[in-house]
Amino acid sequence: xxxxxxxxxxxxxxxxxxxxxxxxxxxxxxxxxxxxxxxxxxxxxxxxxxxxxxxxxxxxxxxxxxxxxxxxxxxxxxxxxxxxxxxxxxxxxxxxxxxxxxxxxxxxxxxxxxxxxxxxxxxxxxxxxxxxxxxxxxxxxxxxxxx
Amino acid sequence: xxxxxxxxxxxxxxxxxxxxxxxxxxxxxxxxxxxxxxxxxxxxxxxxxxxxxxxxxxxxxxxxxxxxxxxxxxxxxxxxxxxxxxxxxxxxxxxxxxxxxxxxxxxxxxxxxxxxxxxxxxxxxxxxxxxxxxxxxxxxxxxxxxx
DNA sequence: CAGGATCCGTTTCGATACTG
DNA sequence: CAGTATCGAAACGGATCCTG
Numbered sequence: 001x002x003x004x005x006x007x008x009x010x011x012x013x014x015x016x017x018x019x020x021x022x023x024x025x026x027x028x029x030x031x032x033x034x035x036x037x038x039x040x041x042x043x044x045x046x047x048x049x050x051x052x053x054x055x056x057x058x059x060x061x062x063x064x065x066x067x068x069x070x071x072x073x074x075x076x077x078x079x080x081x082x083x084x085x086x087x088x089x090x091x092x093x094x095x096x097x098x099x100x101x102x103x104x105x106x107x108x109x110x111x112x113x114x115x116x117x118x119x120x121x122x123x124x125x126x127x128x129x130x131x132x133x134x135x136x137x138x139x140x141x142x143x144x145x146x147x
Numbered sequence: 148x149x150x151x152x153x154x155x156x157x158x159x160x161x162x163x164x165x166x167x168x169x170x171x172x173x174x175x176x177x178x179x180x181x182x183x184x185x186x187x188x189x190x191x192x193x194x195x196x197x198x199x200x201x202x203x204x205x206x207x208x209x210x211x212x213x214x215x216x217x218x219x220x221x222x223x224x225x226x227x228x229x230x231x232x233x234x235x236x237x238x239x240x241x242x243x244x245x246x247x248x249x250x251x252x253x254x255x256x257x258x259x260x261x262x263x264x265x266x267x268x269x270x271x272x273x274x275x276x277x278x279x280x281x282x283x284x285x286x287x288x289x290x291x292x293x294x
Numbered sequence: 295c296a297g298g299a300t301c302c303g304t305t306t307c308g309a310t311a312c313t314g
Numbered sequence: 315c316a317g318t319a320t321c322g323a324a325a326c327g328g329a330t331c332c333t334g
Contacts, residue, residue: 022167038316050310052310052319053307089250090247093243097240100236104212187296190297198329201298226296226297297333299331299332301331302327304328306324309321310321311319313317
């Protein structure tokens with residue numbers, strides 16, 4: 001199959017080639033914050049993925065080693081996408097984004113998760129590792145942080 | 148004049164609307180790491196801005212309040228673009244990106260600035276604030292970190 | 295000459311319809 | 315359910331033009 005490069009690819013050298021595309025980042029966000037794992041769940045995202053966009057981005061993220069595709073043991077039709085270690089390691093960066101966003105964007109969803117934002121402000125690494133540990137086990141983010 | 152919205156605009160709610168576009172991020176990177184301030188300097192970037200792309204992104208970043216345009220006191224023709232406080236506050240996030248990139252991207256430029264990466268790993272907030280303080284004064288990033 | 299605006303041919307994206 | 319195919323719309327690169 002032909003490998004197509006996303007236009008957002010650029011030599012910024014900060015890893016942006018892998019995830020700076022807005023749709024790719026939305027997928028990672030949906031996994032971390034919404035506990036989504038399957039094509040169908042991503043598709044129901046409030047932002048409205050087009051099917052081809054979702055498909056290309058899932059493939060892209062898998063090729064980049066950020067996602068791992070696994071067969072659902074209960075239903076072989078439903079592939080599951082999990083964050084690899086490389087993908088989990090994006091958490092501290094995403095959290096830093098949330099912090100910035102909570103400070104400067106009045107409309108940001110980050111304004112509504114003040115408990116998590118407070119933890120990030122105090123010690124990003126600490127809370128990141130706690131959350132990464134939960135995601136590794138397939139557990140969702142602490143619900144009490146999303147109030 | 149008609150305000151055109153960048154395609155990369157998206158409701159990801161993490162502040163991504165403002166800077167996730169690759170060109171916008173390149174400008175911020177050039178200011179922080181290369182000490183660039185003028186249209187002409189950005190244009191000479193290794194990644195090769197087209198003039199129209201650079202112009203739209205500078206306008207965009209100024210409208211977002213991330214850049215401030217000032218007239219060069221020495222040469223009124225050369226506008227200077229500086230990071231606002233909002234823009235400076237992107238530093239911790241960029242540094243988190245660099246950290247990820249140095250870990251996972253063998254070709255990353257981050258692999259060549261090991262001293263800075265080491266500082267970021269130890270304490271992102273601390274080194275970020277030191278660098279932000281220097282940028283505020285118009286000083287470049289510590290040269291010894293870019294060896 | 296610096297800083298942009300405009301135009302245009304080409305590439306890539308993405309909404310929708312469709313398929314295994 | 316999980317994707318492809320199609321095709322118009324949008325962004326891009328590059329040349330050129332404009333303005334102080």
